[in-house]
Amino acid sequence: MSQTAGKTISLERHGPVLIAIVDNPPVNALSHSVRAGLVDAVTEFENDGHVKALAIFCVGRTFIAGADIREFNKPLQEPRLGTLIERLDACAKPIIAAIHGTALGGGLEVALACSYRISLDSARFGLPEVKLGLLPGSGGTVRLPRLIGVENALTMISEGGQIAAGSAREKGLVDKVVAGDLKAEAIAFANEIIANGGRVRRTSDLPVPSFDTELLATKRSELAKKFRGFTAPQMAVDLIEMMTRTPFSEAAEEEYRVCKELIGSDQSKALRHLFAAEREALKISDVPADVKGRSVEKVAVIGPGVMGRGITITLLNAGLPVVLVGKSDASLEKALGAIRKALEGNVKRGAITANELILRMDLLTVTTAYESLHDVDLVIEAVTEDLEVKRSVFSQLDMVLGKQAIIATNTSFLDIDALAASVVRPENFAGMHFFNPANIMKLLENVRSSRSAPDVLATTMALGKRLGKVPVMVGRSEGFVANRMLSKRSREAQFLLEEGAAPQQVDKVLTGFGFPIGPFALADLAGMDVMAAARAARLARMTPREQRCDIVDKLAAAGRLGQKTGAGYYLYGEDRKPKQDPAVGELLATHRAERGFPQREISDQEILERCLYAMINEGAKIIEEGAAARASDIDVIWTSGFGWPTYLGGPMFYADQIGLPKIKQALEQYSTLVGEEYFKPAGLIEQLVAEGRGFHASPPFPPLK
Ligand code: T1G
Numbered sequence: 001m002s003q004t005a006g007k008t009i010s011l012e013r014h015g016p017v018l019i020a021i022v023d024n025p026p027v028n029a030l031s032h033s034v035r036a037g038l039v040d041a042v043t044e045f046e047n048d049g050h051v052k053a054l055a056i057f058c059v060g061r062t063f064i065a066g067a068d069i070r071e072f073n074k075p076l077q078e079p080r081l082g083t084l085i086e087r088l089d090a091c092a093k094p095i096i097a098a099i100h101g102t103a104l105g106g107g108l109e110v111a112l113a114c115s116y117r118i119s120l121d122s123a124r125f126g127l128p129e130v131k132l133g134l135l136p137g138s139g140g141t142v143r144l145p146r147l148i149g150v151e152n153a154l155t156m157i158s159e160g161g162q163i164a165a166g167s168a169r170e171k172g173l174v175d176k177v178v179a180g181d182l183k184a185e186a187i188a189f190a191n192e193i194i195a196n197g198g199r200v201r202r203t204s205d206l207p208v209p210s211f212d213t214e215l216l217a218t219k220r221s222e223l224a225k226k227f228r229g230f231t232a233p234q235m236a237v238d239l240i241e242m243m244t245r246t247p248f249s250e251a252a253e254e255e256y257r258v259c260k261e262l263i264g265s266d267q268s269k270a271l272r273h274l275f276a277a278e279r280e281a282l283k284i285s286d287v288p289a290d291v292k293g294r295s296v297e298k299v300a301v302i303g304p305g306v307m308g309r310g311i312t313i314t315l316l317n318a319g320l321p322v323v324l325v326g327k328s329d330a331s332l333e334k335a336l337g338a339i340r341k342a343l344e345g346n347v348k349r350g351a352i353t354a355n356e357l358i359l360r361m362d363l364l365t366v367t368t369a370y371e372s373l374h375d376v377d378l379v380i381e382a383v384t385e386d387l388e389v390k391r392s393v394f395s396q397l398d399m400v401l402g403k404q405a406i407i408a409t410n411t412s413f414l415d416i417d418a419l420a421a422s423v424v425r426p427e428n429f430a431g432m433h434f435f436n437p438a439n440i441m442k443l444l445e446n447v448r449s450s451r452s453a454p455d456v457l458a459t460t461m462a463l464g465k466r467l468g469k470v471p472v473m474v475g476r477s478e479g480f481v482a483n484r485m486l487s488k489r490s491r492e493a494q495f496l497l498e499e500g501a502a503p504q505q506v507d508k509v510l511t512g513f514g515f516p517i518g519p520f521a522l523a524d525l526a527g528m529d530v531m532a533a534a535r536a537a538r539l540a541r542m543t544p545r546e547q548r549c550d551i552v553d554k555l556a557a558a559g560r561l562g563q564k565t566g567a568g569y570y571l572y573g574e575d576r577k578p579k580q581d582p583a584v585g586e587l588l589a590t591h592r593a594e595r596g597f598p599q600r601e602i603s604d605q606e607i608l609e610r611c612l613y614a615m616i617n618e619g620a621k622i623i624e625e626g627a628a629a630r631a632s633d634i635d636v637i638w639t640s641g642f643g644w645p646t647y648l649g650g651p652m653f654y655a656d657q658i659g660l661p662k663i664k665q666a667l668e669q670y671s672t673l674v675g676e677e678y679f680k681p682a683g684l685i686e687q688l689v690a691e692g693r694g695f696h697a698s699p700p701f702p703p704l705k
Helices: 032-047 081-090 106-112 128-132 140-148 150-159 165-171 182-195 214-226 232-243 248-263 266-280 306-317 329-348 354-362 387-400 416-420 454-466 482-499 503-513 519-526 528-541 544-548 551-557 582-595 604-624 631-640 651-658 660-673 683-690
Strands: 002-004 009-014 017-022 053-058 095-099 102-104 116-120 124-126 162-164 176-178 299-302 322-325 364-367 378-381 406-409 429-434 443-447 470-474
Touching: 009 032, 017 032, 017 182, 032 053, 032 081, 053 182, 081 106, 095 106, 095 182, 102 106, 106 140, 116 165, 116 182, 124 165, 128 150, 128 232, 128 266, 140 150, 140 232, 140 248, 150 214, 150 232, 162 165, 165 176, 176 182, 214 232, 232 248, 248 266, 266 631, 266 651, 299 306, 306 322, 306 329, 306 354, 306 429, 322 329, 329 354, 329 364, 354 364, 378 387, 387 406, 387 416, 406 454, 416 429, 429 454, 443 454, 443 631, 454 470, 470 631, 482 503, 482 519, 482 544, 482 551, 482 582, 482 604, 482 631, 503 519, 503 604, 519 528, 528 551, 551 582, 604 631, 604 651, 604 660, 604 683, 631 651, 651 660, 660 683
Parallel strands: 017 053, 053 095, 095 116, 102 124, 116 176, 299 322, 299 378, 322 364, 378 406, 406 429, 443 470
Antiparallel strands: 002 009, 009 017, 124 162, 429 443
C-alpha cells in the first residue's frame, strides 16, 4: 500500500519496513518538497508502532545528488536541510539509506545521518560542494571524519572527488554493497537489522578518530598549489581542524555558518554560474532538444599532423574506431609512433592499463586511400590551414562518403561558409575546432555554417560530450570565439611592451589575476617561430600599428625562439624557469625608439584593464554578431579552455561583477589613449549600460548565424 507524504515523497509499507521513496527528477535534489516530504516521512515512521525500520530510497538515475542548487538564490524555505538531518539523527528507530547512482553533497549528508547505508556496487559517493565554492553545511564535515577517518574525509571534502562503492565499504562509509534489485536488498537488510534488535547507530555519537596533526599543514600546502586562488579548499582544512577539537553540535553549527557565508561569496556565485552555464551550453539555442544527433560508430581523421594525432587519440580514448588518412606511408608511420608514444605515456602515469593501450591501438587503422572511408559516419578534417588544400580533401571525400556521413573541419580561422560551399552536401558540414594538444584540452568549439543541418549540429555536441570535451556551439567569425578574444589580449600585451611595460610585469599582472601562465611565458612555451607564423598569417588583416608592432618577428629573427632555444622573452636554464633578460630590455628600448614610443611607467591596473577589457569588448561584439549564442557560452569557453580562473566566472560574468558602466568608462579612456579602433565600446555594451543591465541579466541574444 502506498501513501503520498508529499509531492515528491511517497511511502510504501513492506511488513515492518517503511520505505520513503524520493522522486524528484532529474537528480533527486533536496528541493523544499523533498526536505518537507522526508521530515513528514520520519514523523510517520516515529508515530507508527507497526514499522520498525525506515529505508530512504530514490527512483530515477541516482540517490539524492545534493541540495537544490537552483534554490540558493531564493529565500530559504523551512524545513532547512539541517532540520531534516537532526530528525534523522534523533530518530529512535533505525533508518537506512539505500544508495544508487551518486550520493553527493547534501545527499551524502542525509545518508550519513542515517543509522545504516546500503548501496549498489555501481554507486559513487562525494561531497563536491567545494567545486561550487561551498563546503558541506549539514553535517558532512562532522560526520564523515567520524566514519572514515580524518585524512580520508579531508581529502574528499577539500577536493570534492568521488569514491566508488567498494572503497566506501572498505572505509566504513557503507555497511553493505549489493548488485541487482536495490529496493528488495534494502528491505531484506532492514529486516535483518530488525531481527538483530533494530539498533540505532548515530554517527554523531562516534569519537573523532586519532590522526597525524601534521596532515593538516601538508594538506594546506598541497591545496594551495592545486587550487591556487580558491577560498573553499583552505576553509575545508579550517573546518576539519576545528571539528577535531570541538563538541559535535558546536562544530555542526560552525559548519552551517561557514556554508551560509560561502553561499553568499563571489567565488561560489561564479562557480555556480559556470555549473549552470556548462549545462546550458550543451543546448543549441535554436535546435529543439528532441533533435537527436546521428549515430557515430566509426570516424575518419584526415591529416596525421599534430592536430590529427591529438584528435585521433581523443577518439580512441572514447573507444571509437578511427581511420587516420595521410598523404604518405611515411607520415602515417610517424603519426602511429607518436600516438603509441602518447598512449604509453598514459600507461606510465597509470591513466590507462597496458591492455587498454593495446585495445586502443587495435581500433586504429591508417591509410592513404580515401576509398576505405565509404562506411565512416563522420570525418574530422585536420589538414593544413589552406583553403585549396582543404577543398581538395573535401572533393575526395565527396566521392567516397555515404550520404549521411558528416564532414567536420578542424579549421581554426578559415571561413566556415566558404568551406561548406566546397562540399556536395553542405547540410552535412560543420566545424569541430579542437585546441592543441587536442587529447588534453577540454574545450571544443563546434562551428555551425549557415547551412549545417540541425541534427548535424546535435551530432557534434553529442560527440563532443562523448569525447569528454566541453563542447560549445559557436557561429561564423574569424577565430570563432576563443582565439578571436585571445588575439585582443595578445595585441594589448604587445602594445604595452611598445609603450614601456616589461614582459615580466605583464605576465605577473595576468598570473596574479589568476591565469595559469602569462602571454609572454606562453609564447616562449609555444615557440616564437610558431608565434611569428601565426602573426604572418594574420598580418594582412591587422591594423597599421599592429603590423609595425613586430617584436615577435625581431625575437624570432634573433633566434630567440623561447624555451626550445633557451631564450625568448626570457632566459631559460636547465630548470626551464623564465628569467629576466637585459637583452630583451635593450631590444624593446630600440624598438620603442624606432617606433617613436616614449617609454613610460605603466600601472598594473592599466595592464590588467587593457588586456581584460579588450577581451570583454570583443566578447560583446561576438554576441551582437551572433557568433556566440549566450554570454555564458563565452564564460564556458574561457574557463574550460583558456585558463580564465573559474572562481571569477569567465570574462562576461566578471564584467557584470565589475559593472558595465565602469567597463564602458574604461574603454572610452583607453580609446583616447590607445585608439578608437581598439577600444571603442561595443554597441551591446552601450545598449546594456543605457538599459541598466548586464550581460547575464539580458534576454536571449540573436540566434547564431
Ligand atoms: N541541484 C539542482 N539541479 C541539479 C543538481 C543540483 N544539485 N545537480 C544536477 N542538477 C541538474 C543539472 O543542472 C541538469 O539540469 C541535470 O540535473 C542533469 O545534470 C547542503 C550545500 C549529479 C553528477 O554539487 O555533479 O548539497 O540541464 O547534466 O552529467 O552540504 O549533475 O538537465 O536542466 O550534470 O549525469 C552538492 C552537482 C550541492 C552535485 C549528474 N551537489 N551535480 O551528472 O547530469 S550543494 C553537487 C553533479 C550541497 C549541502 C550542500 C551532476 C551529477 P538540466 P548533469 P550528469
